[in-house]
Amino acid sequence: MDLSTLSTLHAVFLELQEKPDWRAALDALFVSLRGSFVFDNVAIYLEDPRTKGLDVVYARAVGRGKTAEADAAWGQSLANEVILKGKMILREPTPVTGKTGRLGLAHLLAIPMYVGSKLNSALVFIRFGGPEYSELHMEIASLQAFWAAALIERRDLQQARSELNSVQRQMRLQDDFVSTISHELRTPLGFIKGYSTSLLREDTVWDIATQREFLTIIDEEADRLTRLIEDMLESARLQSKTLQFKFSPIRIDALVRDVAMRINVHHPDLQITFDFQPLPPIRGDGTRLSQVFENLFSNAIKYAPKSPIAIYMRPVGNKIRVTFSDQGEGIPQDYLPFVFERFYRVPGERTVTGTGLGLYICKQIIMAHHGNIWVESVVGEGSTFIIELPVEPMH
Ligand code: ADP
Numbered sequence: 001m002d003l004s005t006l007s008t009l010h011a012v013f014l015e016l017q018e019k020p021d022w023r024a025a026l027d028a029l030f031v032s033l034r035g036s037f038v039f040d041n042v043a044i045y046l047e048d049p050r051t052k053g054l055d056v057v058y059a060r061a062v063g064r065g066k067t068a069e070a071d072a073a074w075g076q077s078l079a080n081e082v083i084l085k086g087k088m089i090l091r092e093p094t095p096v097t098g099k100t101g102r103l104g105l106a107h108l109l110a111i112p113m114y115v116g117s118k119l120n121s122a123l124v125f126i127r128f129g130g131p132e133y134s135e136l137h138m139e140i141a142s143l144q145a146f147w148a149a150a151l152i153e154r155r156d157l158q159q160a161r162s163e164l165n166s167v168q169r170q171m172r173l174q175d176d177f178v179s180t181i182s183h184e185l186r187t188p189l190g191f192i193k194g195y196s197t198s199l200l201r202e203d204t205v206w207d208i209a210t211q212r213e214f215l216t217i218i219d220e221e222a223d224r225l226t227r228l229i230e231d232m233l234e235s236a237r238l239q240s241k242t243l244q245f246k247f248s249p250i251r252i253d254a255l256v257r258d259v260a261m262r263i264n265v266h267h268p269d270l271q272i273t274f275d276f277q278p279l280p281p282i283r284g285d286g287t288r289l290s291q292v293f294e295n296l297f298s299n300a301i302k303y304a305p306k307s308p309i310a311i312y313m314r315p316v317g318n319k320i321r322v323t324f325s326d327q328g329e330g331i332p333q334d335y336l337p338f339v340f341e342r343f344y345r346v347p348g349e350r351t352v353t354g355t356g357l358g359l360y361i362c363k364q365i366i367m368a369h370h371g372n373i374w375v376e377s378v379v380g381e382g383s384t385f386i387i388e389l390p391v392e393p394m395h
Helices: 003-017 022-031 072-085 135-200 208-239 252-266 286-303 333-338 358-368
Strands: 041-047 054-061 089-095 105-115 118-128 248-250 272-276 282-284 309-316 319-326 372-378 382-390
Touching: 003 022, 003 135, 022 054, 022 135, 041 072, 041 135, 054 072, 054 135, 072 089, 072 105, 072 118, 105 135, 118 135, 135 208, 208 358, 248 286, 252 272, 252 286, 252 309, 252 319, 282 286, 282 382, 286 319, 286 358, 286 382, 333 372, 358 372
Parallel strands: 272 309
Antiparallel strands: 041 054, 041 118, 089 105, 105 118, 248 282, 309 319, 319 382, 372 382
16 A cells, blocks of 8 residues: 555545544545545445344445445345455456446455454445456455444444433433422322311311312312322323223314313313314324323413413325414423423423423324324414324224
């Protein structure tokens, strides 16, 4: 290898170091060396530790001939062979069926790669037409394989790190949850205990109206406890995928109107407007879908007090799109990606009680319907929850 090749390599490696994304780094690795080493397609094959089959983890077409991903199968058998033998294979030129001229002459070069200290991967180049691969080409290709293996390891490391971060966040949320839930359980219990003790006092006689008032509070607080416990059980069942769904044809517009009517019984001042286009029925679990909308209403009442609620429904392609908007304080952008996570509550001043389970439950229910739910929000203007449910019958 001469000095000018070395300095080219040096420049390329310096460039790679700064690429945060492994794919972009691989692109740079192959493209910037094309001056010294010409090829048409390149692919990296990596053994799946579970199935032992080879997956294409990277493919790129830089030259003429084929498109990268669609045809990445071209190197598969050679990659297998290289991993088996543990050494470079040069195959010149194999005739390609159906192709004539230059494209009929495929020069293949495959190099074994060690990812995570295991011989489990291969880098394969293809070039259509001459010249043949020289000694220098092979040296460059080996260096590229070595560097590519390091980049794939970097990818694995990044994936592992992001999984770890998400587990750590989940654990932190779980810790917060224990303190939230003990507070949430204690508050209604405190009311129930306080008012029943008062009613039982032998030194005091309560008039009928006061007795009723105390009993109503006890009744409402007991309901709140029940809801809380149901939410916890439900979220645990959803998490472990043991919640059973009963699907039947549902008119989602009628379902939402029903839920709204029930909400209005308890909150007569809540203004709800509907704007529905004619919609086909969907297959769904009515009880669970009602629960989703009950949660959205209850959040709007908690986090956007006094705000009117507007509900739109439209068919969009083969889906029904429901938007549920309030004009409350909204949710800051930074927190939006997390609100559907289990136990997550937007940090900040906590005057409103909650467990962080409501939206998690909504999302799991919608996903069980093969639908999608997300939120858009502008601070100071309000929040809009969007739900899409497929119209197609589900199996
Ligand atoms: P909880 O209400 O028990 O805290 P949720 O999962 O229902 O849990 O909601 C998660 C978080 O999302 C809430 O803590 C709240 O900060 C935010 N949020 C939900 N709905 C709204 C809304 N309509 N307006 C503003 N913030 C909301």
